[in-house]
Amino acid sequence: MEALRCEHLTRAFRGRCVVDDVSLALEPGDIYGLVGRNGAGKSTLLKVLAGYLAPTAGTVAVGGEVLGPCQTSAHLGCLIEHPAVNPGLTGFQNVMVRALAQGLPNPKAEVAEVMEAVGLEAVAGHVARGYSLGMKQRLGLALALIGRPDVLLLDEPFNGLDPEGVRQVRCLLADLALQRGCAVLVSSHVLDQLERLVTRYGVLREGRLVAQMTAQEVEEACTDYLCVEVAEAPRALAMLEQALPEAVFTMMPDDAIRVAGATADTVGDALLAANVSVRGLYTHTRDIEDYFVDLMGGAGPVRGAPGGAAGSETVTCASSFTEPSKDGDPRA
Numbered sequence: 001m002e003a004l005r006c007e008h009l010t011r012a013f014r015g016r017c018v019v020d021d022v023s024l025a026l027e028p029g030d031i032y033g034l035v036g037r038n039g040a041g042k043s044t045l046l047k048v049l050a051g052y053l054a055p056t057a058g059t060v061a062v063g064g065e066v067l068g069p070c071q072t073s074a075h076l077g078c079l080i081e082h083p084a085v086n087p088g089l090t091g092f093q094n095v096m097v098r099a100l101a102q103g104l105p106n107p108k109a110e111v112a113e114v115m116e117a118v119g120l121e122a123v124a125g126h127v128a129r130g131y132s133l134g135m136k137q138r139l140g141l142a143l144a145l146i147g148r149p150d151v152l153l154l155d156e157p158f159n160g161l162d163p164e165g166v167r168q169v170r171c172l173l174a175d176l177a178l179q180r181g182c183a184v185l186v187s188s189h190v191l192d193q194l195e196r197l198v199t200r201y202g203v204l205r206e207g208r209l210v211a212q213m214t215a216q217e218v219e220e221a222c223t224d225y226l227c228v229e230v231a232e233a234p235r236a237l238a239m240l241e242q243a244l245p246e247a248v249f250t251m252m253p254d255d256a257i258r259v260a261g262a263t264a265d266t267v268g269d270a271l272l273a274a275n276v277s278v279r280g281l282y283t284h285t286r287d288i289e290d291y292f293v294d295l296m297g298g299a300g301p302v303r304g305a306p307g308g309a310a311g312s313e314t315v316t317c318a319s320s321f322t323e324p325s326k327d328g329d330p331r332a
């Protein structure tokens with residue numbers, strides 16, 4: 001059964017649509033990386049999925065059960081923006097409060113387990129007020145993990161963590177997905193961490209899910225490859241295919257020829273022997289950052305930011321919506 005599904009999910013604030021007709025689904029064990037520029041709507045999408053905000057339109061289902069507006073599910077664990085931590089309680093007590101509220105049968109052992117899993121066991125008895133940013137983040141993660149949720153919604157979980165903490169959280173999430181089949185939806189700007197963790201990606205751009213792809217597809221798109229630019233590309237392509245039958249040549253839309261399975265030397269020699277004049281012979285590199293920056297809408301100013309080209313534009317949803325009711329969000 002699907003762990004999480006949303007269909008045509010839309011959220012507008014005073015007529016401005018910041019999550020626009022988003023549909024996605026996670027299977028158990030999926031780790032889905034949500035990427036997008038600042039203001040793309042990632043946190044808002046996670047809040048609607050978590051039931052913190054009512055959708056303007058669309059549905060959310062967890063474990064096959066369709067949730068009502070602002071309904072949360074016992075199967076969901078969330079770390080979205082600042083975790084709700086009582087600074088006067090110890091880390092352990094904070095998680096214990098959550099464990100008791102959930103009615104866990106063996107709360108003490110379960111709290112101890114999650115405190116250890118997030119690397120807080122040594123400071124579990126310290127009051128949360130004295131926690132560093134990274135410790136607070138770990139505590140937020142412990143709060144999300146208590147009760148063994150089937151689905152985790154994590155907004156920037158690596159924020160504030162030191163390199164060891166980042167590695168620890170990454171391994172923890174990978175283990176939860178692999179061992180327990182937990183489905184994880186994680187938004188992050190730390191692409192190199194996502195790259196080591198996720199099985200699928202979704203790209204959010206101005207509230208719309210503009211692309212979804214598997215980690216393998218991203219890896220293939222980001223692989224370095226040899227590229228040849230010649231004057232008469234079709235003739236050169238035919239010649240190369242004949243001269244180097246073990247290699248694979250692909251004509252690109254810009255008439256460059258992409259080469260797999262042959263070195264620059266061999267290709268250069270073959271072109272020289274056939275008297276083809278070469279304009280360029282180079283290795284094309286594209287890293288994950290280039291790949292996603294393109295999909296996210298380039299590196300221009302953030303929509304809504306001061307000085308941004310579209311700073312004052314009024315955005316309407318692709319899908320129809322009604323004005324949202326006030327739902328307790330302080331910024332609504």
Ligand SMILES: Nc1ncnc2c1ncn2[C@@H]1O[C@H](COP(=O)(O)OP(=O)(O)OP(=O)(O)O)[C@@H](O)[C@H]1O
Pocket residue numbers: 013018036037038039040041042043044045303304329330331332
């Ligand atoms: N309660 C609210 N009322 C009005 N506008 C809001 C509210 N919450 C978010 N927004 C707006 O919605 C847009 C998307 O914000 P959101 O925080 O979801 O983006 P994000 O992709 O998480 O950004 P970042 O990467 O910077 O965290 C922003 O323009 C933001 O100002």
